[in-house]
Amino acid sequence: MSARELANRLKELRARHNLTQAELAARVGVTRKTINTIENRVFVPSALLALKIAAALDVTVEDVFTLEAD
Amino acid sequence: MDDISKLVRDQNRVMTAMGLIFAIWQGSTLAREITLSAAPEFGDTAILYADRVEAVGAVLWVLATIALLLVMRRVKRARAQDVMRDELFRHNQSLAMKVGFKAMIALIVVLVGFEAFFELTSGIAIRAMMLVAVLAPLTTFVILSRDDSAVEA
Numbered sequence: 001m002s003a004r005e006l007a008n009r010l011k012e013l014r015a016r017h018n019l020t021q022a023e024l025a026a027r028v029g030v031t032r033k034t035i036n037t038i039e040n041r042v043f044v045p046s047a048l049l050a051l052k053i054a055a056a057l058d059v060t061v062e063d064v065f066t067l068e069a070d
Numbered sequence: 071m072d073d074i075s076k077l078v079r080d081q082n083r084v085m086t087a088m089g090l091i092f093a094i095w096q097g098s099t100l101a102r103e104i105t106l107s108a109a110p111e112f113g114d115t116a117i118l119y120a121d122r123v124e125a126v127g128a129v130l131w132v133l134a135t136i137a138l139l140l141v142m143r144r145v146k147r148a149r150a151q152d153v154m155r156d157e158l159f160r161h162n163q164s165l166a167m168k169v170g171f172k173a174m175i176a177l178i179v180v181l182v183g184f185e186a187f188f189e190l191t192s193g194i195a196i197r198a199m200m201l202v203a204v205l206a207p208l209t210t211f212v213i214l215s216r217d218d219s220a221v222e223a
Contacts, residue, residue, distance in 0.1 A: 022072040030156040032075050033217045037158060049157055 002044075007068045010039040013057045027056040074150055075217055081141050081154075082215055088134045089208045093201065095127025100197040107191050162214040170207030177202045 014024055021035045028035070030049065037043035038053070045053065047061075054061045071079070102120035106113050145151055181195055 022075065025074070025153075026072070029153055031078055031153060031158065031217075032072060033078070033215075034156050034158040036217075043158055043161065046157055 005068045006041065006044055007066045008039065008041070008064055009066075010035070010053070010064060013059060013064060014039075017057060019057075024053070024056060028052045073148060074153055077141070077145055077148060077150055078154060078215065078217060081138075081145070082212055082217075084134060084138045084141050085208060086212050088131070088138065089205055089212065091127060091130045091134050092204055092208075095124060095131055096197060096201050096204075098123035098127065100194065100201060103191060103193040103197055107189060107194060159215070162211055165214060166207040166211035169210040170203060173202050173206035174199065 010024075014021070019027075021039070022032045025032045025035045028049065029052070034043065034045075034049075035053075038045050038049075050061050050065055054064050057064065098120045102116045105116035145154060177198060181190060181198065184190055
């Protein structure tokens with residue numbers, strides 16, 4: 001899957017929880033750059049990491065990630 | 071900048087330095103091999119300069135290795151190994167290895183083509199392969215791991 005196909009609302013959800021990229025990264029157990037590249041649609045996370053991010057933001061995976069419509 | 075990002079940045083700086091030192095160190099040896107093969111009349115000068123650069127390169131390499139070990143110790147103390155070797159790290163590592171493999175194949179094609187027209191010693195081929203095998207994946211990994219993204223709130 002190309003990173004361009006996977007849209008996300010990470011930035012919006014982070015803002016809702018008043019979390020910086022570094023804070024979310026610490027909660028999930030990855031580096032800040034990993035969160036940054038996911039947020040900017042450069043890197044596609046694994047299902048496990050997507051689930052961890054969703055859990056950290058207290059939402060479902062579908063709330064965070066969606067497939068880009070053609 | 072958070073502590074993990076600082077550790078990643080320091081690790082990348084040390085790796086960049088190691089790459090540069092390796093290029094100078096082994097590059098001088100390659101230059102000597104090429105000079106000896108292509109222009110033997112400059113052999114003495116080439117050996118003199120290459121020996122000096124090699125000696126300095128070897129000392130710098132040892133210092134860079136010590137610096138890397140110190141960064142690794144900081145990573146261990148911060149218990150940051152798992153975080154630093156996360157998904158993106160493994161993804162970048164895998165991409166760097168692929169680039170290294172392709173660069174090696176490209177180099178072999180170039181060397182085979184080169185051999186048809188010039189005399190190619192095993193020393194030149196080995197040094198060139200050593201340089202590409204180390205520098206292509208290392209450079210790719212450092213570029214991919216560079217954290218130049220703005221810190222977003």
